Each structure stands twice: as C-alpha cells, then as structure tokens.
Amino acid sequence: MTSTASPAVVRPVQPVRTDWKLTPLSALRILRAEVRKGLLSQLAHPMGHIIMLVISTVLYLGMQYVMGQGTLRRELIPQTLVAISGYWFLHYGSLVMVADLVEEKRGGTYAQSQMSPAPPWVFMLGRLVTASLAGLAVAVVATLVPMLVTGVTIPLNAAALVPYALVVVNVLAFTFVLAAVAVSSPMVGALHSLFTSLVILLNGSMMPLALYPDWLAVVARFLPTTLGVEATTKVLFDGKSLGDIWSEGTLPWLLAYTLALVLFGGWLFSRNHRRAVRDGRLGQY
Amino acid sequence: MSTQTQAPAGSGRPEAVTTTPAIEISGLTKTYGGADTPSVDNVSLSVPAGTVFGFLGPNGAGKTTTIKILSGLLAASSGKTLLNGYDVTRQRAAAMQQFGAVLEGSRNVYWTLSAWQNLLYFGRLKGMTAAHAAARAEELLKGLDLWERREESVGGYSRGMQQKVAVAAALIADPPIVLLDEPTIGLDVEATRTVMEWIRTLSRERGKTVLLTTHQMNVVEELCDRVAVIRKGKVIADMSTDQLLSQFRERDAYEVRIEGDLPELSLPPNFTARRVDDTTIVSGRVSDPQEVYTLVDRLRDQRAVVQSLAQVQPDLEDVFMGLIKGPAHD
Structure with a gap:
C-alpha cells in the first residue's frame, strides 16, 4: 500500500565549493594524505613485511653460497650486494604497488579515490612513494644484514650516488609501468613475476654482469636496474669517474633508458586510465 | 554558480x-x-x-x-x-x-583503516584542510553513533556500520x-x-x-x-x-468481499474470485467504476451477502512492475 514521504522542508543548500585548484601545494597535500593512508594500510598487516625482510636476507646469502659452490666468495659480495639492493627495491616496491592497486580496484576504494578534484596521477605518485618506502626498507635490510654477516663493506664514493640515483628512478619508473598495467588488467601479477625473476637472474645479483656471456649481458641491459648497477659498480669498484662512464657510453645509455622508461610509464598510465574510464573499468576489472 | x-x-x-x-x-x-x-x-x-x-x-x-x-x-x-x-x-x-557517492557492490572505504582515518583521508582527497576534515569527521561519526568506535578498523564492523562509514565518507566534504x-x-x-x-x-x-x-x-x-x-x-x-x-490509480483495481461461496454468475472480464476462509474475494481492474457497482448489484440479486467493496491502490512495486513489463518506449 502507498505511503508517501512527509512534506519536505527544503532548506537552502550549502555554498557550493569549487575552490580546489591544482597547484604544487594542493597536489602535495593530497599526495601526503595518500602516502599516509598507504603507510597506515601497510602497517596494519606487518607480518607480511617482516617475512619479506627475512626472506630477502636469507635468499641472497643462500644464493651466494650456492653460486660459490659451498662457500661465500667475498670478492663477489660487494658488487652483487649493489645489484641485490636494486633488485629488492624493485621487487618489493612494485609488489606492494601492484598488489594494493589490484586489491583496491577489486574492493572499490580505487574508484572512490578517483572522485576527487585532483587528477589521477597525483594518487599514483602517492602510491608510488608508499610502495617505494616499503621497497627501500627491504632493500636496506637485504643489503646491510649480509654486510654484517660476512663483514664485507661497500666502499663509499659520492660519485656513485649519481648512477645509483638513476637506479632508483629506473625502479620507480618500472613500478609506474606495472601500476599502469594494473589499472587495466589484474594479470599484472604474472608480468611482475616474469620481470622480477629476470632481474634477479640478470642484473648482477648472482654474479657481476662482466661474468655473463656477452650476448646475455646485452639482453640483461634492457632490464630495469642492470645498466644502473653496472655504472655504479664501475665507479665503486673499478675506480672509474663519472666522466669515464659517460665517455664509454654507460652513463648516457643509463640516462636514455631511464628517460625512456619514465616517458613510457607516464604514457601507459595516461592511456590505460583513459581506456578504463571509457570502458567502465576504473572501479572494477 | x-x-x-x-x-x-x-x-x-x-x-x-x-x-x-x-x-x-x-x-x-x-x-x-x-x-x-x-x-x-x-x-x-x-x-x-x-x-x-x-x-x-x-x-x-x-x-x-x-x-x-x-x-x-x-x-x-x-x-x-x-x-x-x-x-x-x-x-x-x-x-x-x-557530490559524494556510495557505490553499489563496493567497499567504498578502507577496511584496514579506522573510521576516523578513513574520514580524514577522504576529506583530504576532496581538498579539505586537516582541521576542517577532523571537525567534520567528528560531527559525522557522532551523528552516526560511531564515535566511540572510531579508532577500530572498519573491517571489524558489522555490515551496517561499514555502510554508515561509507555514507559518512561520502558526506565528509559536506x-x-x-x-x-x-x-x-x-x-x-x-x-x-x-x-x-x-x-x-x-x-x-x-x-x-x-x-x-x-x-x-x-x-x-x-x-x-x-x-x-x-x-x-x-x-x-x-x-x-x-x-x-x-x-496508475486511473487503472485502479477493486475488491468485493462476499460471505461464503460465490453465487452462480459470470464475472466481468479481468475479474477473478478466490476463497479465503469463509469469505470469497472477487477482484479485478475496471476502466469505469460503474462496472463494479453493476457487479455488486448482480451479486445482491443472487442473494450474496456483500461484506465490503474497496478500491485497491497500487503500491510503487505494482507500478514499477507494470512499467518494466510494459511495452518498450522506443
């Protein structure tokens, strides 16, 4: 039977807010909120991270023990540690980024976050910062613990920070590429596994790139982190300057590769986001 | 604007x-x-x-x-x-x-975060300052009776409470x-x-x-x-x-209740009769209400005891079903 709503007492609506403008400060505020939310979400389940910290150290030492046929070859550890730090930064950072994104798309919170006046890339950058912090934590532990266990140190050289910074940008750009894939496909997990497996095999984490067959070393340089690790180890262990690695082509290739990866990541995200909005897959797969 | x-x-x-x-x-x-x-x-x-x-x-x-x-x-x-x-x-x-929105089949808020953290986050996303978002979150959580449990993660809430948080998140920027x-x-x-x-x-x-x-x-x-x-x-x-x-009332249905069995007579088109306990209910739709009065007269002529005559109002569900089953309006 019919029951009708009581007569409405319609009051004037609130003043309409239209004041949000994209400025560095407004973007930074939203980015900070995104990072804070991301960290709180990560810390809500610390056990996964703790297990990964343990795995990261055990895996490296075990791998070196096997490669050394039952001994830890101390002369190879500093170089491979540089590579493994890059690997863990890449592996765990991108894992956190991609897993969160897929979960949020399935859960619906990704769609909610898109109903903001801020453009979508601001949120992606926030997610990238959170994921990078998780990756960085694992990379630091995965590097420091083997150093403590073996007593091996990595010599400090400020010049090496330049190519290593490019390793970091490499990793961030590659993570962004995977995130862009995750915007449109939940199968990104397979892609993540494929690439990170290739990286640990070929970026110098098992043995320095110089020990690989030439053709394999060429292939390896197309993977993220390899060129950066090669340039960093040349500065740290071969006594080369930035000028040396520039003139021999390592640094220019690294710069070009990094730039290409950054541009590709930005383009892919823009394309996949646009397609997701067109096809109605922004809040679901 | x-x-x-x-x-x-x-x-x-x-x-x-x-x-x-x-x-x-x-x-x-x-x-x-x-x-x-x-x-x-x-x-x-x-x-x-x-x-x-x-x-x-x-x-x-x-x-x-x-x-x-x-x-x-x-x-x-x-x-x-x-x-x-x-x-x-x-x-x-x-x-x-x-606008704020609560979408269907979706969590809408983060279950790993508390209600308080969720509201602050969504407030910032809408461009609010932290202080403004906090004040508004307090108002909403108190209004929705969630204030005492604001620090608990939303995943531990009942379905109803989770939906309340989703509504609050949609309203955070007022x-x-x-x-x-x-x-x-x-x-x-x-x-x-x-x-x-x-x-x-x-x-x-x-x-x-x-x-x-x-x-x-x-x-x-x-x-x-x-x-x-x-x-x-x-x-x-x-x-x-x-x-x-x-x-839809223009096509109203009518219902006539009579005591005992239905006498021998032919019912108008669109009318049916059913027995409920000691009563027979004759119901159907008419285009002209006069048809119903004619039916009542005929029933009385057959010595039926008419208990009541009522207009059955359609509820919205009837209307809705009528609309969606009707011919397409192409």
Missing part, C-alpha cells in the same frame, strides 16, 4: 523550485565497446536541488552506468552531465566537489549532492532504517539533493520526492512519486 531552493506554498509533497537543477543530464548515451545496443540511451533528467530522486530500474537497465558517468568514473559516448551546473567532463575539479547506489542492499532492518533516516535528514534538514537507486520500493515510497524509471537504457517514466502513483 548559485543554487536556490524553496518550498512552494500549498499542501502535499512539495516540489523544490530551483534556478539551477542540482543534477542535469541531457542526451546521455553510453555504448560499451563491442556492444550493439547502448547501455544508456539518450537519457535526459533534471533533478531539482533539495529533492530525493529515486532512479529505478531492473538489473542491467543502466542505473549504475548513469551513476558512474555522474561520478566521473565512466566516460559517456555522448550527452552532457552537469552537477550544480558544472560539467563533469569539462569542469571536472569543480564537479567533483559537488557536498550538496549525494549519489547513493543501492545504499541499503545487504543491510538488516535496523541498519536500513538508520540509513533511511539519514537520507531523510540529508534532504529535509540539510537541503541536500540525493539521487538514490534501490530495488526496495518501500525505501522509494518513503523517501523519494521524484522517481525516474529506466528500462533497457531508456527513461520510461520521470515524475513525482505521487504523480506516478496517481497515474
């Missing part, structure tokens, strides 16, 4: 009068890639500010597609959607500040428009009642415009000032709830 609303003089359910409709959709069409027919086909709607607007239709009719387009989550193939006069596509930042896609689905009676009270309060006391989709016709009848029915992507009815019901 200014919007003014007022209740017109007169009795009954008032229509909000406004200079700018809170929601304006014109010629909206969405065809998904690979589909032959559009999911939303040339839909035009105008929702006055301050009203609760029921957007009804069977599954797959195009309701959620329309809400997603309004929310900026889906691009239309053609047409225009304005929120408080702001074009969702061309003036996205301003349009996004006009938007003038609220889009609610099946807000009471899966809720128990008490939680449904709470959400309905909130929707009523939002509209009647806060002047918000609420666009609501639901399959629960009692919710629509109780809350909605205006209703649009969509079927196969096309709007087949768009009028006030009272108008919709009265339109």
Whole structure:
C-alpha cells in the first residue's frame, strides 16, 4: 500500500565549493594524505613485511653460497650486494604497488579515490612513494644484514650516488609501468613475476654482469636496474669517474633508458586510465 | 554558480523550485565497446536541488552506468552531465566537489583503516584542510553513533556500520549532492532504517539533493520526492512519486468481499474470485467504476451477502512492475 514521504522542508543548500585548484601545494597535500593512508594500510598487516625482510636476507646469502659452490666468495659480495639492493627495491616496491592497486580496484576504494578534484596521477605518485618506502626498507635490510654477516663493506664514493640515483628512478619508473598495467588488467601479477625473476637472474645479483656471456649481458641491459648497477659498480669498484662512464657510453645509455622508461610509464598510465574510464573499468576489472 | 531552493506554498509533497537543477543530464548515451545496443540511451533528467530522486530500474537497465558517468568514473559516448551546473567532463575539479557517492557492490572505504582515518583521508582527497576534515569527521561519526568506535578498523564492523562509514565518507566534504547506489542492499532492518533516516535528514534538514537507486520500493515510497524509471537504457517514466502513483490509480483495481461461496454468475472480464476462509474475494481492474457497482448489484440479486467493496491502490512495486513489463518506449 502507498505511503508517501512527509512534506519536505527544503532548506537552502550549502555554498557550493569549487575552490580546489591544482597547484604544487594542493597536489602535495593530497599526495601526503595518500602516502599516509598507504603507510597506515601497510602497517596494519606487518607480518607480511617482516617475512619479506627475512626472506630477502636469507635468499641472497643462500644464493651466494650456492653460486660459490659451498662457500661465500667475498670478492663477489660487494658488487652483487649493489645489484641485490636494486633488485629488492624493485621487487618489493612494485609488489606492494601492484598488489594494493589490484586489491583496491577489486574492493572499490580505487574508484572512490578517483572522485576527487585532483587528477589521477597525483594518487599514483602517492602510491608510488608508499610502495617505494616499503621497497627501500627491504632493500636496506637485504643489503646491510649480509654486510654484517660476512663483514664485507661497500666502499663509499659520492660519485656513485649519481648512477645509483638513476637506479632508483629506473625502479620507480618500472613500478609506474606495472601500476599502469594494473589499472587495466589484474594479470599484472604474472608480468611482475616474469620481470622480477629476470632481474634477479640478470642484473648482477648472482654474479657481476662482466661474468655473463656477452650476448646475455646485452639482453640483461634492457632490464630495469642492470645498466644502473653496472655504472655504479664501475665507479665503486673499478675506480672509474663519472666522466669515464659517460665517455664509454654507460652513463648516457643509463640516462636514455631511464628517460625512456619514465616517458613510457607516464604514457601507459595516461592511456590505460583513459581506456578504463571509457570502458567502465576504473572501479572494477 | 548559485543554487536556490524553496518550498512552494500549498499542501502535499512539495516540489523544490530551483534556478539551477542540482543534477542535469541531457542526451546521455553510453555504448560499451563491442556492444550493439547502448547501455544508456539518450537519457535526459533534471533533478531539482533539495529533492530525493529515486532512479529505478531492473538489473542491467543502466542505473549504475548513469551513476558512474555522474561520478566521473565512466566516460559517456555522448550527452552532457552537469552537477550544480558544472560539467563533469569539462569542469571536472569543480564537479567533483559537488557530490559524494556510495557505490553499489563496493567497499567504498578502507577496511584496514579506522573510521576516523578513513574520514580524514577522504576529506583530504576532496581538498579539505586537516582541521576542517577532523571537525567534520567528528560531527559525522557522532551523528552516526560511531564515535566511540572510531579508532577500530572498519573491517571489524558489522555490515551496517561499514555502510554508515561509507555514507559518512561520502558526506565528509559536506557536498550538496549525494549519489547513493543501492545504499541499503545487504543491510538488516535496523541498519536500513538508520540509513533511511539519514537520507531523510540529508534532504529535509540539510537541503541536500540525493539521487538514490534501490530495488526496495518501500525505501522509494518513503523517501523519494521524484522517481525516474529506466528500462533497457531508456527513461520510461520521470515524475513525482505521487504523480506516478496517481497515474496508475486511473487503472485502479477493486475488491468485493462476499460471505461464503460465490453465487452462480459470470464475472466481468479481468475479474477473478478466490476463497479465503469463509469469505470469497472477487477482484479485478475496471476502466469505469460503474462496472463494479453493476457487479455488486448482480451479486445482491443472487442473494450474496456483500461484506465490503474497496478500491485497491497500487503500491510503487505494482507500478514499477507494470512499467518494466510494459511495452518498450522506443
């Protein structure tokens, strides 16, 4: 039977807010909120991270023990540690980024976050910062613990920070590429596994790139982190300057590769986001 | 952009009068890639500010597609959607500040975070300052009876409480428009009642415009000032709830109760008889009420004891079913 709503007492609506403008400060505020939310979400389940910290150290030492046929070859550890730090930064950072994104798309919170006046890339950058912090934590532990266990140190050289910074940008750009894939496909997990497996095999984490067959070393340089690790180890262990690695082509290739990866990541995200909005897959797969 | 609303003089359910409709959709069409027919086909709607607007239709009719387009989550193939006069596509930042939304089949909020953390996060996302978001979050959580449990993670809440947090997150920036896609689905009676009270309060006391989709016709009848029915992507009815019901009253059904068995007589077309305990109920639809009085006279002639004669009013569910089963309005 019919029951009708009581007569409405319609009051004037609130003043309409239209004041949000994209400025560095407004973007930074939203980015900070995104990072804070991301960290709180990560810390809500610390056990996964703790297990990964343990795995990261055990895996490296075990791998070196096997490669050394039952001994830890101390002369190879500093170089491979540089590579493994890059690997863990890449592996765990991108894992956190991609897993969160897929979960949020399935859960619906990704769609909610898109109903903001801020453009979508601001949120992606926030997610990238959170994921990078998780990756960085694992990379630091995965590097420091083997150093403590073996007593091996990595010599400090400020010049090496330049190519290593490019390793970091490499990793961030590659993570962004995977995130862009995750915007449109939940199968990104397979892609993540494929690439990170290739990286640990070929970026110098098992043995320095110089020990690989030439053709394999060429292939390896197309993977993220390899060129950066090669340039960093040349500065740290071969006594080369930035000028040396520039003139021999390592640094220019690294710069070009990094730039290409950054541009590709930005383009892919823009394309996949646009397609997701067109096809109605922004809040679901 | 200014919007003014007022209740017109007169009795009954008032229509909000406004200079700018809170929601304006014109010629909206969405065809998904690979589909032959559009999911939303040339839909035009105008929702006055301050009203609760029921957007009804069977599954797959195009309701959620329309809400997603309004929310900026889906691009239309053609047409225009304005929120408080702001074009969702061309003036996205301003349009996004006009509404909050609770989407169907979606968590809407982070279950790993507390209600408090969720509201602060969504407040910042809408461009609020931390202090403003905190003050508003406190107001909302107290109003929804969640203040005491604000620090607990939402994942541990009951379904009803989770939905309350989702509603609060949609309201955190105090938007003038609220889009609610099946807000009471899966809720128990008490939680449904709470959400309905909130929707009523939002509209009647806060002047918000609420666009609501639901399959629960009692919710629509109780809350909605205006209703649009969509079927196969096309709007087949768009009028006030009272108008919709009265339109269907023109085809009213009648019910005659008589004591004992039905005497030997032929019933008018569209009439049936059924026995309930000691009573026989003769019911059916007529185009002219005189037909019913003729039937009553004939029954009395046969010495039947007529207990009652009543007009059966259709409820919104009858109307809805009649509309969606009717011929397509192509």
